[in-house]
Amino acid sequence: MDQATLINKDVNIVAYYFKNNARRLRCFPKRMEYDGKRIDFTETGLVHPTKQGQRMIHVFDMTDGQADYRLEFDAQALSWKLVAITDTQYAPVSTQFAPSY
Amino acid sequence: MPRYQPNLHLATNPEQPQILHIDLNSCFATVEQQARPMLRGRPLGVTNRLTKNACVVAASYEAKAQGVKVGMTFSQAKLLAPDLIMIETDPPKYHYVYKKLISIMRSYSPKIGMKSIDEGVIDFHGTRANINTRPLAVIGQEIKQRLREEVGSWMKCNIGIAPNRFLAKTAASLHKPDGLDVITHKNLRLTLSEMKLTDLTGIAERNQARLNAAGIYTPLQFLDAPAAVLAARVFKSACGEDWYQRLRGWEVDDVEYTTKTVGRQFVMDEWQPTEEVLHSRLSHLAETTAMKLRHRGLAARGVYLYLLYANGDVWYERKLFKTPVFSGADVLRRSLLLFNRRPRDDWVRMMAVSCYKLEPSNANQLSMLEEINRQTWLSEAMDTINNQYGEFTITYASTLAAKGLIKQKIPFGSTRYFELLCNRA
Secondary structure, eight states: OOOOEEEEOOOEEEEEEEEEEETTTEEEEEEEETTTEEOOOOOEEEEEEETTEEEEEEEEEOOOOOOOEEEEETTTTEEEEEEEEOOOOOOOOOOOGGGOO | OOOOTTOOOOOOOOOEEEEEEETTHHHHHHHHHHGGGGTSSOOEESSHHHHTBBBBBEOHHHHHHOOOTTBBBBBHHHHHTOOOOEOOOOOHHHHHHHHHHHHHTTTOOOEEEEEETEEEEEEOOOTTTTOOOOOOOHHHHHHHHHHHTTOOOOOOOEEEEESHHHHHHHHHHHHTOOEEEOEEEEEEEHHTSSSOGGGGTTOOHHHHHHHHHHHHOOOHHHHOOOOHHHHISSSSSTTTHHHHHTTOOOOOOOOOOOOOOEEEEEOOOOOOHHHHHHHHHHHHHHHHHHHHHTTTEEEEEEEEEEEETTTTEEEEEEEEEEEESSSSSHHHHHHHHHHHTTOOOOOEEEEEEEEEEEEEETTSSOOOSSSHHHHHHHHHHHHHHHHHHTTTOOOGGGGGTTTTOOOOOOSSSTTTTTHHHHOOO
């Protein structure tokens, strides 16, 4: 089973990075402060919008190389929420399918 | 007028391929691996419910390499791939990728069609002279590149190019993952000679048995069979002629089908559901079925109820009414009429509610009967509140017990309710 731990707490994003992707300048979280720790993201997995009623929520799936983080940005309240952290206790990646970053 | 043409003789379509079929590889699993880099390179299964008997609806290539197949239960898959990671489906992610894929496809031709969540067809007819002047294989490579740039570096797709939709889909399945193949009248026989009958889309065990009974054992023999034999002896209908043309590269699948039924089904969450539990699940199914009807601006006259019992028995009943309905309460009332006639010999395992005899809804037309107007206004008010604050913010009391349990999951095949599904996710 998946090792996701639900957090559902507001967090501070203290640094951003920008990327000119598909002719649009887009903004992504770079550093997060949570539970007294500072987490630097190394890669953005997928950013997709979702809705809660009429409220637009942007979901950011991020990783710091150790774990995957699911962050939600509320476009109305302009707040960040850490939804879940996924455990890293997976088996080693098989060499046949190892990702080439 | 009958479509049967006993003397149909056609050569292979010599046209340059103009149909491009795109198939996202292991779509849900690949999207999850794109979203969560820690899952990349690992055997991954995606399921609708995280239970040991839930079935795998998508498996990553790493899992497939260990023998995991779509449709297996989690416990079966775990035996084959002990390191398998199972996660639940997340429809908004797939919806995002689906919309991205559509926007990429639309940039090449106005004539596109989505076959399912992860499959689309671009028809290049009429666009090659001035806009898409490059070879389609080059455009295919560009689409792969754009998918990686606009969605993510882990995304892969198979592309097939051929003179018709069927052969384009066949080409897209030749080299997975991340393949690009072209079938033309020149390499058609060579391509078919390397395939089995069941490799062809639409030929499964039963059609294979029909073909075998007529002495057809390979796709090449299928291609060489006369139209009269396919129509009269194998398929015993005009389908035989469709296959005759389809295999030769002539287009017979450019058809839009209208919605005939709207419904929902649910596998019971309790082994021995009581009467109250059954009622609450039925109520929820009726309400969500009505929601789908309203989403498409339809009303239905017929209601169909299907029950599967623990001993494997099946019971179903349908009834056609004089007046059409579109509200949850009305669909439930009609479903209950049927439901109360069911045999009570065993525990219900699965139930499904469907509406048929669909017609455009006349919800905007005031009725002469006050009772009908009140029902319409109530449905409209509920839809407005739910659209504003999220689905099931307000609902019937009878469905409350099922609210968190019956989750709308990925609609396979059809993408008609994707918007509705994502509003509720």
